[in-house]
Amino acid sequence: MLACRSLLLTWVMLATGVRSHSWRPCTDLLPLDLLARALPHPGQAPPPQLQMVQSKGSRGLRFVGAMATALSFPASQIFSNCDYFPAEFSLVATIKIPRLRQKRNEYIFSVVDEESDSLLLGLRVSETRLHFLNLPPGVGGLSRLTFKDVRLDDNCWHTVVLAVTGPYATLTVDCGLPLELKQVQSFPSALSTRGSRFFIGSRRRLRGRFTGLLRQLVLLPGSDATPRLCPTSDPNLAELSVPQVLKSSPLQAEHRGPVYPYEAEARVTLGNPPPCSGPEQGQLWFNAPRKGLFICDGLTWRTLLQSQERLDYVEDYQDLYTSSETFDVEVFSIPSEGLFMAAANRDSRPGSGLYKWRDGSFQLYQNVSTQEARAWKHFTIGDQIFLVVANSREAEPELSVIYRWNRRRRRFLRHQTLETHSALDWEAFHIHNHSFLVVANHRRARDSNHNIHSVIYRWNTDTKLFEVNQTLPTSGAYDWEFFSVGPYHFLVVANTFDGQTTTISSTVYVWLDGCFQTFQSIPTVGATDWETFQIDDRFFLAVANSQKVSNHGPDLYSINSTVYELNRLTQTFIRFQDILTHSAVDWEFFTIGEEKFLVVANSHDGSSYTLNSVVYRWQGYEGFVPVHSLPTFGCRDWEYFSTDEGSFLVYSSATSRLSKVFKLRTY
Numbered sequence: 118m119l120a121c122r123s124l125l126l127t128w129v130m131l132a133t134g135v136r137s138h139s140w141r142p143c144t145d146l147l148p149l150d151l152l153a154r155a156l157p158h159p160g161q162a163p164p165p166q167l168q169m170v171q172s173k174g175s176r177g178l179r180f181v182g183a184m185a186t187a188l189s190f191p192a193s194q195i196f197s198n199c200d201y202f203p204a205e206f207s208l209v210a211t212i213k214i215p216r217l218r219q220k221r222n223e224y225i226f227s228v229v230d231e232e233s234d235s236l237l238l239g240l241r242v243s244e245t246r247l248h249f250l251n252l253p254p255g256v257g258g259l260s261r262l263t264f265k266d267v268r269l270d271d272n273c274w275h276t277v278v279l280a281v282t283g284p285y286a287t288l289t290v291d292c293g294l295p296l297e298l299k300q301v302q303s304f305p306s307a308l309s310t311r312g313s314r315f316f317i318g319s320r321r322r323l324r325g326r327f328t329g330l331l332r333q334l335v336l337l338p339g340s341d342a343t344p345r346l347c348p349t350s351d352p353n354l355a356e357l358s359v360p361q362v363l364k365s366s367p368l369q370a371e372h373r374g375p376v377y378p379y380e381a382e383a384r385v386t387l388g389n390p391p392p393c394s395g396p397e398q399g400q401l402w403f404n405a406p407r408k409g410l411f412i413c414d415g416l417t418w419r420t421l422l423q424s425q426e427r428l429d430y431v432e433d434y435q436d437l438y439t440s441s442e443t444f445d446v447e448v449f450s451i452p453s454e455g456l457f458m459a460a461a462n463r464d465s466r467p468g469s470g471l472y473k474w475r476d477g478s479f480q481l482y483q484n485v486s487t488q489e490a491r492a493w494k495h496f497t498i499g500d501q502i503f504l505v506v507a508n509s510r511e512a513e514p515e516l517s518v519i520y521r522w523n524r525r526r527r528r529f530l531r532h533q534t535l536e537t538h539s540a541l542d543w544e545a546f547h548i549h550n551h552s553f554l555v556v557a558n559h560r561r562a563r564d565s566n567h568n569i570h571s572v573i574y575r576w577n578t579d580t581k582l583f584e585v586n587q588t589l590p591t592s593g594a595y596d597w598e599f600f601s602v603g604p605y606h607f608l609v610v611a612n613t614f615d616g617q618t619t620t621i622s623s624t625v626y627v628w629l630d631g632c633f634q635t636f637q638s639i640p641t642v643g644a645t646d647w648e649t650f651q652i653d654d655r656f657f658l659a660v661a662n663s664q665k666v667s668n669h670g671p672d673l674y675s676i677n678s679t680v681y682e683l684n685r686l687t688q689t690f691i692r693f694q695d696i697l698t699h700s701a702v703d704w705e706f707f708t709i710g711e712e713k714f715l716v717v718a719n720s721h722d723g724s725s726y727t728l729n730s731v732v733y734r735w736q737g738y739e740g741f742v743p744v745h746s747l748p749t750f751g752c753r754d755w756e757y758f759s760t761d762e763g764s765f766l767v768y769s770s771a772t773s774r775l776s777k778v779f780k781l782r783t784y
Contacts, residue, residue: 148209148342149195151226152178152334153360155188155317164188169363170330172213173399173415175274175354176363177330180318188317192228192310195336202228203338204306207280208240209346209357214270214329217244223327224320226334230313237313239320240279242269242327245578249279249286253305262300264288266578268550271499276333276355280341289343292352292604293549294631333359350603390759392450393418394497404761426710426783431732431745434765435478435778440467442751443769443776448758449495451502451522456760457482459504460769460776461490469493469506471529477762479778483528485520488512496545498552498576504529505554507540511562515539519554519583533582538562538569544597548606548628552576554583555608557594567593567616573633587632592621598647602656602683608633609658611644618667619643623660625690637689642676648704652713652735656683658690659715661701674700674723680715680741694740699728707757709764709783715741716766718752726751726772747779 157163166187168179180188196202210225217223220243227239236259241248247269249262267290269275278289284303289295317334318327335342335358346355390402393413402411402418411418441464448458456474469487472479488510496503502522508515517537520529535556542557554574560567571594575586593614600607606628615621623641626633639660646661658681665673678698681690696717703718713735719728730749733741751772758765764781 148358149336150358154190177332189314192313196310200309200311202308202310205282207337207342209278209335209342211276211333212329213274215272217270224325227316227320228313229321262286274353278343292347348604392452428709429782429784431779434780437776439774442771444771445492445754446756446769447493447495448756459493461493492542494543494545505543507543509539542596544599546599555597557597567614595645600649609647613643645702650706659704661704663700703754705755716755718755720752
């Protein structure tokens with residue numbers, strides 16, 4: 118709309134032959150790369166105050182030294198037709214900022230009058246806020262517009278678009294939901310830039326200098342840049358105009374010109390696999406025994422170079438006796454502490470156990486108070502580590518508990534309780550720098566109603582607590598699974614029973630307009646688990662169907678579970694493969710070398726709990742084919758993990774105190 122308005126005015130004046138000496142266009146509606154204009158031309162020596170840094174796979178510029186405020190250029194370089202800043206415009210910046218101290222403000226860029234040193238315009242960031250400042254003509258002080266609760270200082274790349282038109286300013290972060298604010302007065306239509314300079318990464322002074330990485334800084338006059346950038350497969354690094362020096366490697370052998378001081382924020386670690394989450398993205402890990410080099414993608418260690426392993430056989434490794442029957446195990450790492458496993462135990466006394474991997478086996482580390490625990494979920498928010506338990510004991514009130522890791526005491530301590538209804542599962546996820554939890558409420562105790570709402574909670578950064586964000590109707594909810602495909606985020610629920618039959622639909626939800634909305638309903642039969650995974654550029658969902666129960670025939674336990682694949686053309690999940698299972702309650706996907714596997718938890722065939730659970734290997738066109746049968750008893754959950762000793766599978770038993778760890782022997 119902004120661009121059309123300016124173009125229409127130009128067309129009208131040309132068509133009518135009007136000539137006005139007072140009207141001069143301040144913009145041609147082309148993106149103005151402010152960062153590129155401040156950099157030296159190719160072949161010129163780079164300024165000493167600039168350092169190029171590669172972080173998490175992308176390059177940015179860091180301002181160092183006392184001369185860091187010298188990166189500037191006169192405003193007349195870009196405002197050649199007139200001396201006024203555009204009244205309507207958008208700013209695009211791609212930044213990566215480490216944690217800021219309280220009350221610290223840093224300028225991404227500013228426009229300063231050279232004679233008076235007055236700030237005419239500036240974009241400034243602080244701990245949880247983004248500030249846009251300008252000096253309206255004839256007004257004694259600065260006008261400041263502040264976007265609150267904008268967490269940009271999390272040491273991750275973010276692309277922000279600030280669009281200004283009249284009294285309105287709209288901020289979009291990583292192609293997420295736009296946040297619009299209305300100013301007391303409109304942005305000045307005649308903000309003179311005569312005699313001023315653009316300063317990149319500063320306000321012309323050492324104080325307030327930008328200490329993060331800057332990859333992109335673009336001014337787009339007369340238009341909102343968001344539609345040019347979004348949607349995109351990588352919203353954190355959406356590009357409108359990035360200087361060429363940041364796109365090509367500065368370390369090419371044939372490069373003969375001056376190079377920027379260069380640093381790669383990559384750390385190479387030996388020994389056991391270190392944690393791999395958002396802060397470690399881009400770091401390297403060298404596994405000497407396995408002769409492999411791995412890179413952290415923010416979620417898991419991906420192979421760069423390795424003598425490829427192949428699965429040979431599976432062997433019994435450890436008998437793990439728990440205090441009671443175990444419905445679920447959750448394996449996770451705590452930085453500087455090691456590998457842990459949380460077991461969800463049936464009995465309330467002594468509760469559930471937290472185990473630590475020591476000397477090649479799991480050993481009891483901490484007992485945690487639980488009430489007929491059915492599942493654990495580990496998650497992090499910033500540098501805080503949490504465990505949430507799904508308590509299923511029918512009592513008033515029914516409470517599930519979030520525990521937080523206490524670094525000083527090296528224990529998980531109670532952090533928050535949430536009211537749930539026969540909770541069977543928790544899922545934790547992040548969307549646009551916001552943290553969420555969703556609970557699978559199975560049924561209400563007072564009337565045994567399975568058709569109740571499950572609840573999505575959102576983390577409040579001020580209170581440090583989870584608050585109700587959205588409720589979704591479910592029928593005997595058993596499991597939630599969160600996954601992302603490109604810029605889109607999904608939740609899928611396993612609906613088990615509606616009070617009459619297990620032959621019901623489970624629902625896939627998609628994140629739109631700040632909430633989850635129905636995307637697709639998939640027919641399931643007593644669904645107890647969803648497992649999502651990606652093979653090359655193909656996305657799959659596998660459902661564990663447990664039993665067929667109805668009023669018109671016998672209960673069936675040996676039924677098909679199904680693998681679905683996302684069809685990009687129809688934008689739906691379609692049936693890919695049926696696999697015969699026996700009251701399946703869990704799928705686990707894992708990789709060994711370049712081979713992909715699925716293992717199913719077969720729990721009951723109608724007469725016995727002593728069954729073989731099966732490992733299936735991906736065979737491309739043939740789908741998944743069985744390769745190993747593992748003896749299990751009342752198998753309820755599988756977890757894959759790896760240590761310096763090798764790769765392992767652990768399963769929990771819902772009918773015995775004995776759970777088992779298997780070792781995956783490779784060659």
